[in-house]
Every structure is written in structure tokens, then in C-alpha cells.
Amino acid sequence: MTRMVRLSRRQIIAGTTASVALGCKMPPPPASGASERSIEKIVSAQRTSDGAGVKLNRALGGGALSMLDPFLLLDEFQSDDPNDYLAGFPDHPHRGFETVTYMIHGAMEHRDSVGNRGRLRPGSAQWMTAGRGIVHSEMPKQERGLMWGFQLWVNLPRARKMIKPRYQDIAPESIPEASRDGARVRVVAGTAEGITGPVSGIDVDPLFLDLTLTKGVAYATPLPATHNAFVYVTDGAVRIGPSKTELRRGQLAVLSKGDRLSASCDAESGRIIVVAGRPLGEPVARRGPFVMSTEEEIREAFEDYRAGRLVGG
Ligand code: FE
Numbered sequence: 001m002t003r004m005v006r007l008s009r010r011q012i013i014a015g016t017t018a019s020v021a022l023g024c025k026m027p028p029p030p031a032s033g034a035s036e037r038s039i040e041k042i043v044s045a046q047r048t049s050d051g052a053g054v055k056l057n058r059a060l061g062g063g064a065l066s067m068l069d070p071f072l073l074l075d076e077f078q079s080d081d082p083n084d085y086l087a088g089f090p091d092h093p094h095r096g097f098e099t100v101t102y103m104i105h106g107a108m109e110h111r112d113s114v115g116n117r118g119r120l121r122p123g124s125a126q127w128m129t130a131g132r133g134i135v136h137s138e139m140p141k142q143e144r145g146l147m148w149g150f151q152l153w154v155n156l157p158r159a160r161k162m163i164k165p166r167y168q169d170i171a172p173e174s175i176p177e178a179s180r181d182g183a184r185v186r187v188v189a190g191t192a193e194g195i196t197g198p199v200s201g202i203d204v205d206p207l208f209l210d211l212t213l214t215k216g217v218a219y220a221t222p223l224p225a226t227h228n229a230f231v232y233v234t235d236g237a238v239r240i241g242p243s244k245t246e247l248r249r250g251q252l253a254v255l256s257k258g259d260r261l262s263a264s265c266d267a268e269s270g271r272i273i274v275v276a277g278r279p280l281g282e283p284v285a286r287r288g289p290f291v292m293s294t295e296e297e298i299r300e301a302f303e304d305y306r307a308g309r310l311v312g313g
Contacts, residue, residue: 037223037258038241041065045076045232045250051089051138055079059232059252061153068228068254069279070204072097072291073153076234076250080146088139093310094130095301096161097291098154098202101126101138102188102210102273104234106147112136113311116167120149123172125188125208127199129156131163133301133310150234152275157203158282158293166201174198182217186210190276192221204277211272213238213265221274225259229276238263238270247272 043064045057054077059065061073079085088108101108101120108120110128113135120126128134140147156163170188177186178193185192189199190207197208207227212235213219223229231240232252239246240253240263247253255261261274285292290301304310 035225035258036242036260036262037229037255038243039245039253040256041254042245042247043252043254045252050075051092052087054087054089055084057250059250060230065252065254067155067284068230069281069284070155070228070277071152071230071275072155072284072286073151074230074232074252074275075151076149076232077151078146078148080144082140082144085140085147086143089137090139091135091137093133093135093289093301093305094128095133095290095292095304095310096130096297097156098127098129100128100152100154100208101149102152102208103149106145106149107141108138108147108149109141110136110138112165114165116169118167118169121172123175123186125168125170125175125199127168127170127189127202129163129166129202131156131161131165133304134165135311150273152208153291154202154204154206154277155280155282155284155291157280160203161292161297168199170198182214183219184212185219185221190224204280207274207276209274210234211263211274213263213270215265215268218262218264220260220262222259223255223261223274223276224278225257226278227276228279229255229261229274231255231261231263231272231274234271234273236265236270237267238265238272 045059046062048058056075056077059074102125103120110118175186176195187197188208189197233247233249237248283293285298287298
């Protein structure tokens with residue numbers, strides 16, 4: 001069962017949610033110096049396939065938006081046709097970055113060369129730091145029905161690309177949730193509504209929220225001013241920023257600098273993921289499953305993989 005956090009008026013007055021307001025009945029008080037993030041660019045996810053032929057929608061990491069430092073890729077897989085997902089992602093390597101999986105519906109199993117095995121089920125997350133190298137598989141654990149989830153790639157600082165691999169497997173009940181006045185937010189990483197998500201010790205100090213609004217609801221939340229940020233509409237439609245531009249399912253909006261995000265909904269409902277991270281400002285060399293800082297390091301990664309040196313050591 002998901003841990004629910006209901007915010008009292010006392011909490012709000014006490015300042016634990018000082019710059020947060022949920023619901024159009026209670027507009028957020030403008031904090032001094034606060035600046036609202038606006039939309040810099042809108043990208044529509046493109047249909048593609050990856051792994052052994054899994055059909056997916058790529059919103060980040062494709063031709064329209066190759067990266068948003070420190071984020072390298074955002075894929076959404078959503079299908080109730082088993083032919084779109086049964087092939088899964090058999091054994092493949094990674095080096096130099098982190099992969100984040102967030103499931104809304106369906107079940108996947110993860111296995112890797114270090115002996116880890118984990119089940120991804122609805123509402124769960126996995127934050128995998130590939131570091132110097134991992135070989136893993138991500139396979140569906142269902143033969144029919146809806147499979148719906150996301151994968152986000154997060155870069156590692158150059159000095160930390162060769163660290164030991166690390167996993168954070170997060171059960172649905174470990175992701176705190178706040179709900180009030182028609183808005184619901186699950187906090188996977190970072191802080192919102194005075195609650196902090198379970199993901200810890202990540203270099204780019206990420207924020208990852210899953211926010212659902214119902215019709216007529218307005219919502220605002222602080223975003224770290226130092227961070228790059230985007231929102232991706234996973235269902236329905238949501239209006240973002242001071243322009244209240246409506247984004248629909250499958251659209252990603254890159255946000256301007258600022259320290260606050262506002263969202264509202266006048267469709268039947270709207271659901272977005274909100275992602276923010278501290279940019280690294282470092283050169284990026286990437287090919288296939290490897291993300292390094294130079295072409296030479298990419299060549300080394302392929303050589304290490306071929307020679308069986310990618311993992312272990
Ligand atoms: Fe992978």
C-alpha cells in the first residue's frame with residue numbers, strides 16, 4: 001500500500017511546504033525573488049524500437065532533443081499488445097551513467113552480471129548506477145495485458161564514471177505520496193510537499209516526481225534553481241508555466257531557469273513526470289549502451305566488453 005501523506009494547514013503555515021500549494025482554492029503565495037519556470041521547447045516523443053524489438057516512444061535522446069544535461073534519454077513503453085514488448089531487453093552492457101526505470105503498469109524482471117535480481121511492478125522504481133560496467137537484462141514478466149513504464153538515463157560526472165555499480169530497487173510502498181484537493185504527487189527522488197523520495201546518493205541531486213491533476217486543479221512546487229528540468233505528459237493534458245500552454249500526452253517540455261513550477265489542468269485529468277538534475281557541463285561521448293567523455297573512452301568500453309573486462313574487477 002502506498003504511503004499517503006496528507007498535509008495539514010498547520011504544516012503549511014509552519015513552513016514545511018512554504019512555497020507549495022495544491023488546489024486552485026489556495027494559490028501559492030509568491031515567494032520573494034521566486035521566478036516561475038516557463039517552457040523553452042516542446043518535443044513530441046517519436047516512435048522507435050530498442051532492445052530485442054520493444055516498441056517505445058522516445059522523448060529525449062532522439063533527433064529532436066539529443067540530451068538535456070545531465071539527462072541523456074527518456075523512453076516510454078506503453079502497449080497492451082504483447083508483440084510490442086515480449087522480446088524485452090536481453091543481456092546488454094552499460095558503462096558511465098545511470099538507468100532509471102519507473103513502472104506504472106505491468107511487471108518486468110531485472111537480472112545482472114553481479115548477481116542482482118529484482119522484480120519491477122506497478123508503482124516501483126529502480127535506480128541503477130552502471131558505473132564502470134554492468135551486463136543486465138530487463139525482461140517482461142507477463143504474457144498479456146498492459147505494460148507501461150519509463151526509462152530515464154542520467155549522466156555521471158567524468159570523475160565518477162568508473163565507480164562500482166550500485167542498485168536502488170524501490171518498492172511501490174517505499175515511494176511517498178501526498179494528496180490533496182485533486183492533486184496527487186509521488187516523490188521518487190528529491191523533495192516535494194515537504195517529503196523526500198527514497199533515492200539517495202546520486203551525483204546530480206535529482207528530482208523525480210509523478211504528478212496527477214484532476215480537472216480544475218492548479219499546482220505549484222519549488223524546483224532547485226541550479227537544475228535543468230523537464231516535464232513529460234504521461235496521460236491526459238496539463239497546462240505548464242505562466243503561459244499556461246497546454247501539453248498533451250507524449251509531449252515533453254524543457255523548462256527555463258527559475259525556482260518554481262506551476263501546472264494546472266482543465267482537461268478531464270492530466271499526469272506528468274517532473275524531472276530535474278544539476279547539469280554537469282562536461283563533454284559527452286555516447287554510443288549505444290556506453291556514455292563516456294571522449295571517443296577514446298568509448299572505444300575502451302567496447303574493447304573491455306569484447307574482452308570480458310567490462311564487469312568485475
Ligand atoms: Fe539496460
